[in-house]
Amino acid sequence: MSHPKAATEFLKDQANSQWHDETLWMIRDKRDASSKSIPEWEELRNLASEIKDNVLSNLDKYLEQFEAQALKNGIKVHWAKDAKEHNEIVLSILQEKNCEAIVKSKSILTEECHLNPYLEKQGIEVVDTDLGERIVQFLQQPPSHIVMPAIHLKKRDISALFHDKLQTEKGNEDPSYLTNAARLHLREKFLASKVAITGVNFGVAETGEFVVCTNEGNADMGVHLADVHIACMGIEKIIPRRKDLGVFLRLLARSATGQPITNYSSHFRSPATGKEIHLVLVDNGRTRQLAREKFKNSLKCIRCGACMNTCPIYRRSGGFSYGSTVPGPIGSILSPGLDMKKYSTLPFASTLCGSCSDVCPVKINIHEQLYEWRQEITKHHGTVGKGLSMKLASGIFKSPLAYQFSGSLMRKVIKSLPESVIYNPLNIWGKSRDLPKAPKESFQDWYKRNRHE
Amino acid sequence: MKKEPHIGLFIPCYVDQFYPQVAIATLELLEKLGCKVSYPLGQTCCGQPLANAGYERDTEGSSLHFIQLFEEFDYIVAPSGSCVLHVKEHFPNHPGKEKSAKSIQKKIFELTEFLTDVLKVENLKGTFQKKVGYHSSCHGLRGLRLASSSELNIPHFNKAKQLLTNLDGLEWVELSRSDECCGFGGTFAITEEALSVQMGKDRLADHLSHEVDVLTGGDLSCLMHLEGIAKREGQKVEFMHIAEILNQAIR
Ligand code: SF4
Numbered sequence: 001m002s003h004p005k006a007a008t009e010f011l012k013d014q015a016n017s018q019w020h021d022e023t024l025w026m027i028r029d030k031r032d033a034s035s036k037s038i039p040e041w042e043e044l045r046n047l048a049s050e051i052k053d054n055v056l057s058n059l060d061k062y063l064e065q066f067e068a069q070a071l072k073n074g075i076k077v078h079w080a081k082d083a084k085e086h087n088e089i090v091l092s093i094l095q096e097k098n099c100e101a102i103v104k105s106k107s108i109l110t111e112e113c114h115l116n117p118y119l120e121k122q123g124i125e126v127v128d129t130d131l132g133e134r135i136v137q138f139l140q141q142p143p144s145h146i147v148m149p150a151i152h153l154k155k156r157d158i159s160a161l162f163h164d165k166l167q168t169e170k171g172n173e174d175p176s177y178l179t180n181a182a183r184l185h186l187r188e189k190f191l192a193s194k195v196a197i198t199g200v201n202f203g204v205a206e207t208g209e210f211v212v213c214t215n216e217g218n219a220d221m222g223v224h225l226a227d228v229h230i231a232c233m234g235i236e237k238i239i240p241r242r243k244d245l246g247v248f249l250r251l252l253a254r255s256a257t258g259q260p261i262t263n264y265s266s267h268f269r270s271p272a273t274g275k276e277i278h279l280v281l282v283d284n285g286r287t288r289q290l291a292r293e294k295f296k297n298s299l300k301c302i303r304c305g306a307c308m309n310t311c312p313i314y315r316r317s318g319g320f321s322y323g324s325t326v327p328g329p330i331g332s333i334l335s336p337g338l339d340m341k342k343y344s345t346l347p348f349a350s351t352l353c354g355s356c357s358d359v360c361p362v363k364i365n366i367h368e369q370l371y372e373w374r375q376e377i378t379k380h381h382g383t384v385g386k387g388l389s390m391k392l393a394s395g396i397f398k399s400p401l402a403y404q405f406s407g408s409l410m411r412k413v414i415k416s417l418p419e420s421v422i423y424n425p426l427n428i429w430g431k432s433r434d435l436p437k438a439p440k441e442s443f444q445d446w447y448k449r450n451r452h453e
Numbered sequence: 454m455k456k457e458p459h460i461g462l463f464i465p466c467y468v469d470q471f472y473p474q475v476a477i478a479t480l481e482l483l484e485k486l487g488c489k490v491s492y493p494l495g496q497t498c499c500g501q502p503l504a505n506a507g508y509e510r511d512t513e514g515s516s517l518h519f520i521q522l523f524e525e526f527d528y529i530v531a532p533s534g535s536c537v538l539h540v541k542e543h544f545p546n547h548p549g550k551e552k553s554a555k556s557i558q559k560k561i562f563e564l565t566e567f568l569t570d571v572l573k574v575e576n577l578k579g580t581f582q583k584k585v586g587y588h589s590s591c592h593g594l595r596g597l598r599l600a601s602s603s604e605l606n607i608p609h610f611n612k613a614k615q616l617l618t619n620l621d622g623l624e625w626v627e628l629s630r631s632d633e634c635c636g637f638g639g640t641f642a643i644t645e646e647a648l649s650v651q652m653g654k655d656r657l658a659d660h661l662s663h664e665v666d667v668l669t670g671g672d673l674s675c676l677m678h679l680e681g682i683a684k685r686e687g688q689k690v691e692f693m694h695i696a697e698i699l700n701q702a703i704r
Contacts, residue, residue: 008647017651025630032603041606310604312634312652313645349645351638351652352505354595358604367595371543374507428643432650433681436471443469443476447492451480 003349006321007313020152021315027148028309030258031359038254047247049363052300055238056290062205062238063281069208070279073270078280083113086282090115090197090230091122093278097228099124099195103186105212105219106130107199108146108303109232109282112325115197127189129218131182138165144319146326147256147305152318186218196222200233200279201302202248206241209269210279213252213262220266230278231268235286236299248302251361255304289337294372298333300362307356307366313349322346329356333369340377347373460490461526463561465536465673466498472673478700479532479564485703486572490530493522501539506640509545516544520553528571529561532696534593534671537563542596563597564696565671569612579702582622586665587613587695588656588679589632590672599671603631613671613695620702626663633659637678653682660690667691669698 001009011017035041055062067077080086086109094102102119104110104126116126116137128137132150136143138161143149150158155173162168168181198219202211210231212219223229239248253259271277290296308314308328319327324335324343332346347370356366429435441449460483464476476492483490499519500512519540523529531537541558568574589611593599600611618625636642636652643649657679660668668683668690670676680692 004645004647007645011647011651021655036606038606312636313648316648316651348507348641349648351591351634351636351641351649353591353634353638355591355602355604355634358595358602371505374505375509376507378507428646429681431646432685433653433678434684435681436677439471439473441473443464443473443492444494444496446473446477447480448494451492452494 001323003317003321003323003345006323007317007349010318010321011316017316017318019154020318023151024309024315027257028306028359031255031306031309032258034254034258034260038250044247044251045361045363048251048302048361049300051239051244051247052362053297055240056236056296056299059235059238059290062240063235066203066205066208066238067281069206071208073208075208075270075277075279078278080280080282080284082284083282086113086232086280086284087115087118089280090232091119091124093228093230094119094124094195097195099193099228101125101127101189101193102195102197103127103129103189103193103218103222103226104197105199105214105222106133106149107197107232108143108326109199109234110197111143113232113282113284115232127186127193129186129190129216129222130214131179131216134182134186135161142320142325144327145305145308146303146328147308152320190221190225193222193226195228195230196226197230197232198223200231200237201252202245203233203238204240204242204245205238207269209242209267210237211245211249212266212268213249213264214266215257215259215263217264220264223266223268227274228276228278229268229271230280232280232282235281235283236290236301252302252304255306255359255361285338289334292337295333295337295369297364298330298337298366298369300364301330301334302362304361306359306361310355310359311350312353312355313351317349322349329366329370330364333364333366333373336373336377340380344377347371347377457489458527459525460488461523461529462490462492463499463523463529463531463536463540464492464496465531465533466496467677468532468673469496471677472694475532475673475694475696478694478696479530482564482696482700482703483530485700486568486574488572491526496522499536499539501536501543502639504539504543505638509543512543513545513547516540516554517547517550519544520547520550520557523557523561524553527560528567529557530564530567531561532564532671532694533673534563534590534597534599535674537561538592538596563593563599563671565612565616566597566599569615574616577616577619577699577703579619579699579704580621581617581698581702583666584624584626584664585617585698586626586628586660586663586668587611587617588635588660588668588670588672588675589613590670590675591632591634593671594632600632616699617669617695620698623698623702626660626665628659628663630659635675635679637675639674642678649678650682653678654686657682657686657688657690661688665690667693667698669693669695671695 078089119126128134135150144152159173163170166181166185198212200210201213253262307330311329314328324331335343350370352367354367500515503512595602601607601609635656636649
């Protein structure tokens with residue numbers, strides 16, 4: 001479904017879309033308060049941005065250094081060029097360990113690779129242990145937000161879901177009651193699982209260690225109870241030195257939720273005796289994006305979700321309206337790089353207001369890249385045109401609104417036509433908005449009469 | 454200002470056609486402040502709507518025309534942040550014309566920043582006895598940095614507010630969401646009609662809940678969108694471009 005269609009659907013439930021907008025705005029507010037309590041906030045953003053620029057220009061070197069250090073630490077390192085290879089690597093490890101059930105903490109990368117359905121097809125039970133992820137997994141939905149996967153659901157929905165799946169009391173919406181039920185349910189899964197999968201927030205090239213940030217401690221719980229830890233990491237998650245972590249950890253949680261730091265920032269360096277750590281380094285389109293000069297710095301993203309919370313479009317259309325693993329502004333500049341045709345409406349799902357770029361902790365020029373993607377997409381109008389919504393394809397591009405408005409002809413047309421037959425774009429304009437009254441004369445005419453010699 | 458610089462007045466196409474009174478107010482205001490202003494005839498669209506719709510490459514003709522029309526002036530001033538930003542950032546390359554394009558991009562100003570930064574207007578004497586809500590248009594705000602955006606942790610400033618709060622009797626309203634987008638967004642207003650209208654309604658509601666008499670701003674495209682919604686809803690609030698307020702206030 002195109003973004004405009006999905007957004008129109010979402011907006012039909014006015015009360016819900018308003019609630020969604022306000023809920024996310026509250027998080028943006030918390031982020032504002034938290035970032036403003038740090039006098040050096042903008043300096044931190046500059047630093048983070050520059051560190052990531054350095055990483056992207058030297059990614060090959062850092063990756064080799066990271067691999068060498070990790071191997072020294074006793075970590076087994078795998079390289080996957082795409083989602084398929086990533087999934088096969090994970091499966092082969094599981095098969096080697098005769099493992100039929102795994103626990104997984106939040107990882108957008110495994111979501112991107114569609115690991116869950118792949119493993120389930122092979123008869124392996126996958127349990128997402130992040131509370132929000134578990135909720136959407138029960139519902140067989142993808143996450144609607146990269147930090148808060150179930151943000152589109154209300155307490156009442158979760159209560160009903162848990163009543164159905166976990167036999168909680170009907171109608172009990174108390175968050176601590178529901179969380180406790182989930183905890184007991186997940187505990188069984190944790191105890192039964194020999195392999196735990198996590199994502200990676202930061203891989204430190206200098207030391208070969210990696211850091212996973214969670215609020216629920218579920219990554220640690222999974223890893224400590226399992227014999228084998230598989231960490232799946234996008235190759236752009238590298239940072240050069242351990243001390244750079246200070247910059248990123250301070251920015252990440254504050255940008256994401258307004259917390260000073262995530263509850264758990266877990267460092268993994270080498271396996272405990274008798275245990276194994278596997279690290280799967282995944283490309284899946286990242287080197288292709290890196291080669292695109294105008295779009296490469298989208299790879300600086302640390303997945304804080306702040307651009308979603310601030311986006312007036314995301315807040316009012318919901319994560320699912322984007323139809324991509326990563327929704328919101330950052331999703332709209334990453335997704336066309338993966339499949340321009342499928343995601344052709346996303347760069348247009350923006351007013352280019354620029355709030356995303358100002359909120360981004362690593363200073364990605366998101367709105368400028370949206371603009372640049374538009375220039376790319378229209379070049380392929382013939383081939384991707386069908387993916388564009390009807391409204392986009394119906395020639396408005398060739399005669400945009402302002403051109404229709406300009407010219408004295410249009411002024412006369414508007415004056416003399418009954419409202420119902422006004423030309424198409426104006427018709428759309430006029431559904432819920434009045435048109436400006438056409439004045440007697442243009443400024444140009446006035447000027448000629450009044451000022452021109 | 455030294456040696457009476459010559460100002461070229463740039464009036465965006467839709468302002469020329471639909472809001473001549475705003476163009477007149479801009480001209481009169483600049484003249485009252487002692488500027489020598491001319492409006493070069495034959496102005497067309499600067500190309501912004503096409504470029505934002507993904508057809509920047511088709512704006513070569515219009516931007517070249519713009520360069521030729523305005524090359525000779527010392528400053529170019531327009532009552533629209535969004536069109537100024539387009540000229541500054543999204544003019545396509547014109548081989549052989551790089552120097553003229555660069556110089557144009559340096560000497561073009563949105564009206565309020567021209568008043569505060571070039572004319573260095575400090576105390577406007579005038580009266581405007583109304584409660585005013587100001588809509589910070591995004592391209593002016595985050596593109597031209599006409600004010601500090603709410604996302605950044607930098608000292609607060611707002612060029613429009615600096616000018617307006619000079620006026621006697623004017624009551625400046627702080628909104629609940631100080632600088633959220635109104636949802637106009639050029640072609641977005643058409644291609645994402647439902648979202649565009651919802652965003653406009655929400656923005657309008659913020660102003661109305663603060664009981665503003667006049668809703669103003671520096672970009673008529675946003676104001677046209679908000680006014681269109683207000684009219685359809687039968688709201689009484691008055692819409693004025695900031696040039697109209699200033700021109701009316703300083704008789
Ligand atoms: S693009 Fe920036 S704001 Fe958006 S998720 Fe990534 S780091 Fe956060």
